[in-house]
Amino acid sequence: MPDGRGDADPRERPQSTARSGERGAERVRAGRADGAHARAGGGGRDGACRDPRQSPLRDHPRGSSRGAASSARASRASPPRDEGLSGTRPIATLGSHWVETVSDLTAVSRRLVTPGEIALDTEGDSLHHYPERLSLIQLARASGDVWLVDPIALGDLGLLASVFSAPSVVTVLHAGDNDLVQLKRRGFGFAALFDTSIAARFLGAKALGLDVLLQTYLGVELPPSRQRDDWSRRPLSEAQRRYAESDVLHLFALKARLTEELERIGRLAWVEEECAALAAQPAVERIVDPNAFARLKGARELPPRKLAILHELYELREQLARSADRPPFKILAEETVVRLAQEPPVDAAALAAVPGCTPKVIGRWGEAVLAAIARGRAVPETALPVLERTPRPRIPGIAARRIEALRQWRTEAAPRFGLEPGLLLPNRLITTVALAAPRDAGALAMLDGVRRWRAETFGAEIVAALAAP
Known part of the structure; x- marks a missing residue:
């Protein structure tokens, strides 16, 4: 839309443009913590309609108390940093470039479409305006260059959209589900991405805020939070620019560090599969809900x-x-x-x-x-309005016993693998698997949303648990 306004009407509810059964395009359930894409901190923005006392300001809060950061470092057996490892050192910014004209965007797009990684983040104005606007897009390269793109001034972001759909470009972001939704609604597609929040979950991290992960793995301390700022106001202050730069500048080193750990324990392919599914998620459109x-x-x-x-x-x-x-x-x-x-x-x-x-x-x-x-x-x-209550579907007794068996298996298996129970096998999948009752790992892998990594790693145990009742 020309003014950059979103469609964050609280009377509207999300509706996927793709069939719910498509593999690799599994919807993220807002406010749930039972899947790899669950939002750090829970809840999440759904436009500008929610009181911030009831839900987090962002889907991926970077801020945590310093005490929480210290506790996170003390509670997990993270290996010491090796500053000599290639690609794991924090990057010093070369200064950010403000992008607000078509000629600026054309030049940036030509530079960014070359093969490599691009760090991405966005800022909105949901605490200050209605409907919410996508107010800032932060982009960075590992060279230290940062671009702050003004979507309000530009309106049409088609030139930038072509960058992320290039097969040679890998998008690096943190807890980026909301960022991706905002951009996909504007026609963006993502050929490949790496979400550092998903990666940290597969390493068993308990605290997923960007500030905690950067302190834990890189010893980097972020500038004070500006999450309550009105990001649609111009010009941005120097403090806002530094905050915006820091949200993307260190993602390359964090990705490299997390990748090393994932390779060490054999879980990099798991994260890559989850990130591919996140990239493939279709845009979530909205339809007006009269209720x-x-x-x-x-x-x-x-x-x-x-x-x-x-x-x-x-x-x-x-x-x-x-x-x-x-x-x-x-x-x-x-x-x-x-x-x-x-x-x-x-x-x-x-x-x-x-x-x-x-x-x-x-x-x-x-x-x-x-x-x-x-x-x-x-x-x-x-x-007078009458609210119909949708009855819960009746689950047969044998399926209910399978559900309980899968929950018991999950509770026992999660500590063995150092994963959250909901990441090991989300609640929604427990019901799906219990109703389908696959007889082997191959049949399990065919169920929607199960993912290859689950079937290959835990398939035999899951099938055995199903057979117990």
Whole structure:
């Protein structure tokens, strides 16, 4: 889109453009930690609609407390750094180049399309504007060159998209699922990539923040976090530029260090397979969900009349957020919207007694809120919303016993391999495998999402566990 705006409408829900059964394109479940692509820190941005108190600011938080970093180093048997190893030394920046014109982007694209690795990161403005905008793209080469690309000024990023689809280019990023979603929605494709967060998980790392990994493996300390900044404001401050540079500059050395360790324990192919699947994931499009208001916490406990009021309040908040160019949570917090529907005020005095309805809120939007409540009260009985509950599919008794057997095997096997149980065999795969009941590792490998590395390494054990019940 010309202004760089995303489509982060909370009324919209993701929908894959590919068939759900396609191998190698398995969707990442937001907020789950049961797969190799699970987000470091959990949760993750879903546009600009969420209150930051309820979910992390980014899908790949680089920040952790220094105490956490020290604890992570002490709790894992990471080998000492060898500064003499080729490719593992931190890189000194040559200075970043600002890219905001088509001629700039053309020159950068021609330089980057040559064979080699490109470090990638992105920044958004979800805490400050609505809908969220992709506000900055950081790129780096191992030479120390860094490019800060302004997608707001450029609009069309097609020249850059051609770089990442080149078969000779390897994209290096950290916990990059959200970065990839943002760019794939703009037509980007990725021929090859390496995600340092995925690599660290296969080494048994407990803390996956970029700052922890850089301190653990390279002794590099990142500059203070700027995650709450409005990255759409121009010009960027010097501190913002340094922060943006540091997010990509050290990824090459980190990749080299992690690769050495993965090769040492024979897991590099596992990571390469997971990264290939991440690269192959199709763009996640969005479709409008008319029942988005029902996802608010507490909504499903409301009777139909109060649901109608909640719906009107939700739509009002959306309209106000878009007209004010502010995230919805900065108009009214989700818990305030639900409270207003639970105990609908009838006048300004009653409205002022609702937690979250400050004098500032009432002064700006009080009349509109009361009008929305009145509209909800006026909805005819025949038009009141009804939320259908989708029943859970019934699992046959034999399959339930297989599920329990697989969980027990996973609990026992995870410490042996030094992996999280959810990485060894995610919950979603436990159900898939239990229902399919493959008789050998070959049949197991054919199941969607199982991956070759699981079938080859643990297939015999999994099949044996299935046979136990």
